[in-house]
Amino acid sequence: MVIGTARSRAVAVNETGNITFQIIETNVPVDFQPYSLTAELISGPTTNASVVGPVTFSGIAVA
Helix, strand or coil, X not given: CXXXXXXXXCCCCCCCCCCCCCCCCCCCCCCCCCCCCCCCCCCCXXXXXXXXXXXXXXXXXXX
16 A cells, blocks of 8 residues: 655666655554555666665654
């Protein structure tokens, strides 16, 4: 299930860029919640997309 998306402009070949985004998920059940991050190239000068770390996930539960 997708809970959010972020979009960035294309960069040149072998150029890197930083993206910061925030997503708020509501009505989350009380339990362990796994999350994943996927990079997808929609169009651009190359044929692949990569996520290069470090990647930081943080969260807070409010009752």
